[in-house]
Amino acid sequence: MEAKKLRIAILTLLISSGCMVQAKAAAQPNKILHVAIEAPDDGFDMVKTYNFYSGKIAEVIFEPLLKYDYLARPVQLVPNTVQTLPRIEQNGKVYTFKIKPGIYFSPDPAFKGQRRELKAQDYIYSIQRILDPKNRSTTYSFIDGKIVGGNQANALAKKTGKFNYDAPIAGLKALDPYTLQITLTRPDYNFQYILAYVTFGATAREVVEYYGDRIAQHPVGTGPYQLSKYVPRSKIELTANPYYRGFVWNFKSTGSAWDNRLVQEMSGKQMPQIGKVEVSIIEEEQSRWLAFKTGQLDFDKLTSNAVPQALDGQKLKPELVKQGIQHYPNKDPEITYTMFNMKDPTVGGFGLDKIALRRAITLSFNQDEAIKQLYKGQAVRSEMLVPDGVQGFNPNYRSSLAYNPVLANKLLDRFGYKKGADGYRTLPNGKALTLKFMTENSSSSVVQSELWKKNLDAIGIRVDFQVSNFADNLKAATQCKYMLWGGAWIADYPEGENFAQLLYGPNSAQGNLSCYQSKSYDALYQQMLALPPQQRLSYYEKLSRQIEADNPWIIHSSRIRNWLLHSQVQGFKAHPMMNTNWQYLDIQPVKNK
Template sequence: MAEQHPLSPASPGRRQWLATTGAAGLAGWAVPATAADDNPPKTLRYAFPVAETGFDPSKVSDLYSRICTAHMFEALFCYDHLARPSRVKPLTAAALPEISADFRRFTIRIRPGIFFADDPAFQGKQRELVAADYVYSLKRFADPANKSPAWGEVAEVGYSGLAALRQRAIDTRTPFDYDAEVPGLQALDRHTLQLTVDEPRPRLVEYLADNGLYGAVAREVVQFYGDKIAEHPVGTGPFRLARWRRSSEMVFDRSPSYRQRVYEDDATPAPGDAEGQALLARFKGRRLPLVDRVVVSIIEEQQPRWLSFLNAQQDFIERVPEEFSNVALPGGQVAPNLARQGITAYRTVGPEGVLTIYNMEDPVVGGYTPARIALRRALNLAVDIPREITLARRGQAIPAQSPSVPHTTGYDPVYRSEMGEYSPAKARALLDMHGYIDRDGDGWREQPDGQPLTLVRRTFPSSFERQLDELWQKNMTAIGIRVEFKFAKWPENLKAAQAGKFQVWRVGSSASRLDGQGAFERLYGPSSGAANLSRFKLPAYDAVYTRMSALPNGPERDALFREAKRISAVYAPYKQHVHRMYNDMAHPWLVGYRRALFGNRWWHMVDIDPARKPAG
């Protein structure tokens, strides 16, 4: 899924679910030297609004964990950091793949001389990245023991023989056989990988450019650390985990093993892109990463996170909290007091959406009968999105009309649907028509069979979430629906949703690739419990989704996008809320920043200018 976040992480291209106790857990190695003794390491400091869940690529689905894994592990391909529109380029691959005419066979040459970070698992030897590492890493998604939330996406790609190998392990109740031959995953030689899929996949290279998900993992490391592998990430990327206090602070240091790679290897702006050309001119020839260390704090409350940035405890703030946007950017311009300090703003509509999820297996809001469909559509019509944008989000969002998100294929800025409509009158009429009426005169509607009707919405404790919850509660009260809230931290809410132990939840999801089909995986039956947190299952929809995967971009595929949007609005397993405006801000000593629309890789592309940073 684009990536998942709490309302910040999957999905989107692949979504990443975003989240709209500090027990210490140390990585098993010492912090490497990152700069000469007389020069302190250049350190990028910023904060996540929610905690990480771990660092095993096969087991994370939230945006924030995948930002971390994207800087430690490397996929075959990546998104060019400066290219607009986005473009995929080789990373560990020597070139883009050789693709068969039917889009089913992909032959990829891996660049020799790339090494994993040094680790005790390698017993003092340098460990080169080879084709078999990508075969093994893809197999890990299929291993039932890993319970990978990304298995639905990997299965949907259809690597020949991989699903059958997984099913054999399930049927025989035996460990997954990593040594078994899989026709779709072949290491032809040490540096040549061949991927074969059951159906045409014209955009497979975009899947393979997701470094937070498809980075190579070494088998020896997994075997060495066992069930502690999520605490010991070892990849070929520019950074390695140096220290980790769970849900509190993560420190990543430059990997001494990282190969010679310079700025222009990751950045090729278009000739007419003045900003991109200026960045290229400034950093061309500089070795990556530009900084020595990245320190990421976890600051969940919006006010402390904002104040931490203002006090220069953080060099950068990603997504200025909505409640402070009018203070930071009145009229869309940097406030004069901040501008005098040299603070810079970077604004764009994000490739993401905020949505409410209804559990389709819940006995109250789930189901496919006309009454249950009418209930969900009524709930959606009752949500006052304009007020949400104006009051809670301080104008820093645009209404969403479908699962499609900006900057991805399938998104149409002029498309309109019931999903973007606010009409309490229509909502009340739908409820009345299908028997959701107040039978006992207490002011609250009951279900058609007379049973009580109460919605239980999962949320997490923060001042901003409380604002959104209060607005939603008022919307529901206006149509006679009683609501309750269940509070938990973001990771706990995500686990509950993946297990189907929820009724209603609001979450955000961001795209991790250019193709917009990942957003529609949220309704794809085989992805239930992973990308498809609603557990929506409709064969007619699955047929549309499957056909969409096989077609190249063009009018026929565009028509399928429109049909998928229509089904989503009619059955309403989700309520699409908004696409948020990303307002990032940086102090003057952070140089070179440009938001990565896809891929989450940018730490290695920014620099800290000590001459512009205050002492201390």
């Protein structure tokens, strides 16, 4: 009897303390989620990459201080590893966070058999890694000039050749093991959104030092999943983190029918339910569509070439509805664009002839035809730098650059790009002009290449498409070793600064993949940063006009993502800022038909 009482007392203590016992009981190994990503990752050290597909995996491994409410729209920040939202003082200059005790990193040899508890210092170390110039972090721009002492630590490391991780930084303090205080150089109420980005997730110093240069293949965090199998450019397997504290699915509906159903299905469940996530890298659209149709994938984005097979207008076709397939359309807060390498001798530079070439190429591209052919109508044209759904977007803004091949030809004629006997133009110095366009091996890339060739033929410019894969193309772009490449950026946090920093000069080859360095653009960007977010609209318009003047980018469109789900998937809702929602889902047994 006494032994039984003791077992009950221990169980009560574990449950009341929020220990990982709840998560262990909830995550069921037989619940396996099968998903796909359409391009390779390049490891999971998010300090050194902003590969979107790396980020999808990292989001369920690493935990920032804050996260987003799963259902709330507009997006709403909520505590993640902290007890409450931060205490903000001095008009937005000082942020204080209280970290929840009893949160542990997933088991790893770096911890030598001991459970490693999350502490305030782990977040300081993560920010230090971003500040370390050796890492050339693409996220550095998020905190550049913002943290007291941060830029000085970065400058000193550049001078000495080594970042001192033991030296204090005035703006980063662990007041006690569970209290983190961040002091900014100026008020910024937007800063808490930055801290919800995955790169600011907690990292244990001993793990980074243990794995060294191999850290990208050994991510260790406090999140709901841990990496259990990794076959680069082929397959990724995640299993539930046995030390994860778990949570109860308890979100409020926005009032939509979709949300109401989710609340009915999921409320009260201990999460995560899914014990294993198997991620396949399937670059070819037709293969991915077939994998979904045959049930090899539990859900996926509808590929462009499958739109006619799946949709009737904007609705799912009746035969798919009868199969129990669910349809969730969602316009991403993103822009797609084509980048010019501004350091390239052919298309880069600020001479009038170079600007004329880039502008002619921009004017030659038929955006409406691209939306029709490439996305089967599932996209909307983007007019400015900041997309819909992000603060700084102006629905009334109109780009000064519209499809106009006649004007494009006149520009090229005016600046000495003469046509030869074969109908193709030469450079003003008489040498051959051939654009080299990086692309990927997929059916959508083939369609895009055909569109580009058709449009460039119309203005007499020869183009050579260099086919590789996303990860290698990203590496080349990061090193400014390319001519043209297509890109996309989806919001990491809901403020236009997230997009404007992509062309800020000091971020060249470190997020700014166009390697664009414009004194005019940089001055506008710096002036914009000095203002609170709600006063920045006119600057986002000016920055968009500067892009139209210099043409480091061709801004294209925002895509509509049509998510299709098999009937066994419960709890799914696409989120504007979160790219991964696996910890919020459940899988029900498939009924025999």
